[in-house]
Amino acid sequence: GLIVSLIDVFFFGAFFYGLNSLINAYSELGVFESYCKGNDCSEQRRMFSYVYVTGVVCQLVFSPLVGIAIDQVGLRFSRLIAASLFTTGSLMFAFANRRTSYLLFPAVFFVAVGSLGGLVCNCYISIWFPKCCGLLLAVQSGAYDSGAAVSFIVVQILPWLSLQTSFILIGALGAVCGILMAVFFLTQHGNQMVPPQEAQEDAPDKKQSGKExxxxxxxxxxxxxxxxxxxxxxxxxxxxxxxxxxxxxxxxxxxxxxxxxxxxxxxxxxxxxxxxxxxxxxxxxxxxxxxxxxxxxxxxxxxxxxxxxxxxxxxxxxxxxxxxxxxxxxxxxxxxxxxxxxxxxxxxxxxxxxxxxxxxxxxxxxxxxxxxxxxxxxxxxxxxxxxxxxxxxxxxxxxxxxxxxxxxxxxxxxxxxxxxxxxxxxxxxxxxxxxxxxxxxxxxxxxxxxxxxxxxxxxxxxxxxxxxxxxxxxxxxxxxx
CATH class of the missing domain: 1.20.1250 (Growth Hormone; Chain: A;)
Structure with missing residues (x-):
């Protein structure tokens, strides 16, 4: 469960943080091409900045709703919703081109909110390991922030795999990982994640420490x-x-x-x-x-x-x-x-x-x-x-x-x-x-x-x-x- 969680958070998380590395690839597809005036494409670059900021703002604004949903609706159901949002956004990234440039705005919204929901849900996996819970939370947080490297990987494999194919794969595999996490590793509610035997195992360990x-x-x-x-x-x-x-x-x-x-x-x-x-x-x-x-x-x-x-x-x-x-x-x-x-x-x-x-x-x-x-x-x-x-x-x-x-x-x-x-x-x-x-x-x-x-x-x-x-x-x- 922990391995699947880390894979999910890294590969199917906040890849929009690395949007700067995708600017050249999308520019070649003609995205926001109409904003270029001759050789001056500063307005085109500004539009990509707007896309990035839209993702960050949506992530911040909707983060309370993510927390409330997990607390009130349930962990498993929230994870399935997050996976569907992420997949939808990834597919929109895949089909953005000259004629559908503005598709990037709803795309980054779905990816931002979906990836954040997935991260928060996956963090509950660390509860199964109380002795290193803090370290696991830190590793998962680091994996999420490192998700920007996925955009770098997408750019590096462009000669062999098109931008559209890459994001379709990311969306499809993200849905698979999200469903696996929700069905096999997460419980209906967060307070059910602690195994009953953990309380029994915890006491002997602490007695053995022998520290005054x-x-x-x-x-x-x-x-x-x-x-x-x-x-x-x-x-x-x-x-x-x-x-x-x-x-x-x-x-x-x-x-x-x-x-x-x-x-x-x-x-x-x-x-x-x-x-x-x-x-x-x-x-x-x-x-x-x-x-x-x-x-x-x-x-x-x-x-x-x-x-x-x-x-x-x-x-x-x-x-x-x-x-x-x-x-x-x-x-x-x-x-x-x-x-x-x-x-x-x-x-x-x-x-x-x-x-x-x-x-x-x-x-x-x-x-x-x-x-x-x-x-x-x-x-x-x-x-x-x-x-x-x-x-x-x-x-x-x-x-x-x-x-x-x-x-x-x-x-x-x-x-x-x-x-x-x-x-x-x-x-x-x-x-x-x-x-x-x-x-x-x-x-x-x-x-x-x-x-x-x-x-x-x-x-x-x-x-x-x-x-x-x-x-x-x-x-x-x-x-x-």
Whole structure:
């Protein structure tokens, strides 16, 4: 089931992320040919950017519906719907030509929504492997982001297999994989995915560990479950909370940043190497191939988050054992959320580096760096957003909260296609600063000492612990904005 899931997510997932590499192939078929004025085909390239942005916006806007469908309609039925949408979109990609250019718009809609639904459904497979669930989720997420490489593969086999045949095969095989997943590997509802024997096998394994800190770590988990349930008794309380507002803020900024780069890449490369069309096509194809690095980045990102979570978990376990100075529920909650700080610091750093290199045109190797950094940014953003929702909110609302968080960046997507490359790069600067707000907030909370925590802070200083405490980030964050 896991192998089929990974094949499904990679080969029959987000291949539209690699649309830039397909521009030359579709241009030869006469798609959007009417927008060319002599040798000036900038408007034609802009239409392809519109197609890409349409896919991203639809994916973000419909992500809450995907989550609600899985939670309410059922896992198996949702997977079948996702497979049918993906197959329909792939067939539309196959039959797009000079006379049916605008078929690409509904095509990218169906592929975007269908592939997202397939990914979320397939992620439930990882529940069967609780000991490495986090790693498997990371690998599946990386496989999905690497799906852009499928477009690169399609372009490379064009001498032997036409564009139409390739996408017909992708659609047909995608339907087969989707049906296999729904019928043989997924249950009707997500809560049925955990085998009954897993609970029996789990206890002996934990007893064999023999670690003295295990009971304390269990206590941290129990405390977090209790705090989250009391803090968020309903979906409405989650949506109206400050922590979720922060998630929406950086998720929106991050998705906006990623789409700005991708939708403007074709124009940027053409302006940098306008006299070498062969190099332009090579760079656009290389961008799709670079998506394969998501396979490596995603597990690495999981490792960073996992190590950070263990550190803060052990920290909380020591504090909970200190009876006279047990931290408040608010402190425990925000200390637990600080586990994401390392990744949240990496994201704005990548944004800054990409923006700086875009201001230096004409260097081929800088584009290679941008490709890897951009794919890494998107992979890490998706992972940190999902982990943030998992850590900070009730599990039963995960799909809905995750979908709404992804939807946040959609209102500004259309603007990414209406700016010149220089203006687009300047727009990315303030967007990148938004990505700095969250890690800056969490870092600031480790230094702030409010009256309610004065005694505990003094004790921590005496014990040589300089950053034990946390406070809610909201006042500082919105004051900064």
């Amino acid at each position: 800190e295990e009971p304390a770590l269990k206590q941290v988990d129990l405390e977090m479950v209790r705090i989250i349930e009391e803090r968020y008794p309903s979906l409405k309380s989650c949506l109206l909370s400050w922590p979720y507002a922060l998630i929406m803020l950086y998720s929106s900024a991050g998705n906006l940043r990623f789409s700005y780069y991708n939708s403007g890449l074709s124009r940027q490369v053409n302006e940098s190497f306008s006299n070498d069309q062969e190099l332009v096509n090579e760079l656009l194809e290389t961008f799709s191939a670079a998506a394969l690095c998501a396979f490596l980045v995603s597990p690495l990102n999981w490792l960073i988050i996992d190590l950070s979570r263990r550190y803060y978990k052990q920290k909380l376990s020591r504090e909970l054992e200190d009876i006279p100075e047990i931290p408040s529920d608010e402190e425990i909650y925000w200390t637990n959320m600080r586990a994401l700080l390392p990744t949240l610091m990496i994201l704005p750093t990548l944004t800054l580096l990409i923006t700086i290199t875009q201001l230096i045109p004409g260097h081929r190797w800088l584009f290679y760096f941008q490709f890897v950094a951009d794919i890494s940014f998107h992979t890490m953003l998706a992972r940190v957003t999902s982990t943030n929702v998992i850590l900070g909110f009730p599990a039963e609302h995960f799909s809905t909260l995750m979908g709404l968080a992804l939807m946040g960046g959609s209102p500004g997507e259309n603007g990414s296609t209406n700016t010149k490359p220089d203006e687009s790069t300047l727009r990315k600067v303030p967007i990148g600063h938004l990505c700095h707000i969250i890690p800056s907030t969490l870092a600031a909370n480790s230094r702030w000492d409010l009256n309610a925590m004065t005694e505990m802070a003094s004790s921590a200083m005496e014990n040589g612990q300089t950053s034990v405490l946390l406070n809610p980030a909201t006042e500082y964050c919105f004051h900064t904005i």
